[in-house]
Amino acid sequence: IRMSYAVVTFLNNDDEETDEYYSSEIPMSWLCENNTKCWWPAQSKNVTSLITREVPPNTDKWDLEEIKVDILGVSLEKARKLADNLDYVSTDDAEKGRGKRKVTQPTKLLSDDDSEPQISSKSWRQFTNIALPPQLPSCSSNNLSQAEGVTPHVNIARMPIIIPEPLENTFIELEIDNNNVHVDTAENTNIFQGTRIISSGSNVEGRDSITTIIQEHNLKMSRMFVSISMSLKNIDQRLETLEKGAQIDNSTNSEGLEILKQYFPILNIEDITNFDRVISSNKEVATHFKKYIKGIGGHSAKDNLNRILRKIFSNACAMHCSWMGRKNNFGVHQLHFITIIKETVCSTFSSMKENDFEKACGEWFRFAKQRHNREK
Structure with a gap:
């Protein structure tokens, strides 16, 4: 593992409204002037890639920032953890008594200004995991009703049910048991037809028509079963004929083979x-x-x-x-x-x-x- 990284804290604060200082891991090759300054790709959008690949600093395009070195000669993984939390202590550091410094993590604040804030390249780590916005306070229906143009909350369960115009089709509850048709004649069973409400007990014509339809279907199914039965009998007869023909063919073959064997073996x-x-x-x-x-x-x-x-x-x-x-x-x-x-x-x-x-x-x-x- 290459121990070629350092953790630094930037002393130049780009945000004038806060006193936050940002920490980051950097390759040790970016340090200069006795580790009091470092080169930083301020205009680059791929800072993480540059740090991981240990790209040499471009002195023509990069900025020279004043920094305070927190730790030197660590691996990339440990440097990232220390940049996130300076209280991080590895197993080796715990045995050596190091890593006892306690630094308060800067608080992440968002401006209420409508314009998009300019985010410094040094604070890229703080904005990679932005917390969710706070939940809006709940408002009661009474407060909403007082506001102008706001409809108060209405309980749906108490709203009246509006029944539309019924269709022309007639629906009747039936019970079919062994080809017998029973029409439900309960008092609360009604048939909607047009704009009139007709009791199921008085709908004799409807019951008679439905009974007639069911009887016609039963007659059709009976005829269908008779036709299927006749077809099955015909198939059985044909199979029986084929079996008898095969038996006759086998007997004929056996007789022919017996006659043929009389020629063998040929003697002259x-x-x-x-x-x-x-x-x-x-x-x-x-x-x-x-x-x-x-x-x-x-x-x-x-x-x-x-x-x-x-x-x-x-x-x-x-x-x-x-x-x-x-x-x-x-x-x-x-x-x-x-x-x-x-x-x-x-x-x-x-x-x-x-x-x-x-x-x-x-x-x-x-x-x-x-x-x-x-x-x-």
Whole structure:
């Protein structure tokens, strides 16, 4: 912490009406002539900023003021507290026995002159926290009434209530209990209509009209409930039809899959040709075949493909097949059901592309002879 500040009291009083002297913190670099005078930015509006930043004094524009040094070599925070209250004692000063001076704080006074007073730059601290003006003395209603042109205080609670012309609409207090309408017939219940006051007990026509309106609304609501009930029944019937259709579809699918499983595993080349002919000519069988291979599954694309091929081909048949049909083998790349298998696996596993499928499928047929020999 920089201990480069001093607290001074200005001996030149700019206000001739009072004998107040103002204190302020300043940087020690502003002191001059053996600490009897200091430079002060009289025309500056940012005195606080100049003090905080320890701006060097501008001898061409600043005023030279006579001062009395109260304390030297303190921090900015302590200097500000001492400038506000010279009785301020910090913890260190209390231990050293310093800070015992007691200076009476000058009283802040405001002039009653209508013109704005000229505030000295040295008194900037005293005007940063101006107290609120004193509260005006309270005046009784009797004193106010005596003054000319002043209306005395009137108790609002005692003022008469002026009821304006009632509207043409009629208001009746009703009690509705289980579709029964009860009109309040108390003696103090009146109906305002025009300029006449009609007792609620004699307003038979009003009661009859309101009862008729309520009955009409009840009839409309009853019809609405009947319509809603019929719509709900229609929805239930449609849902029941859809559920039955789904059950029929499931039973049909299960029957189709059972018939399809009879073809597998394929044992020879002739069965491959016959099954492919059925797949290409019958869309329903092709749909069942696609559902069948989708249900086989696998933890990866290659595992899924190997499981599908094991379900469809026997090793005795697969050993005579290859992907392109080289070395007098049967080529499977042009079969319709192999195309369905490729589309299904590639759509299920996006990581497997067509070339990956072709390599994995060709590899499976290439090792079919080894698997067949192990089965023996």
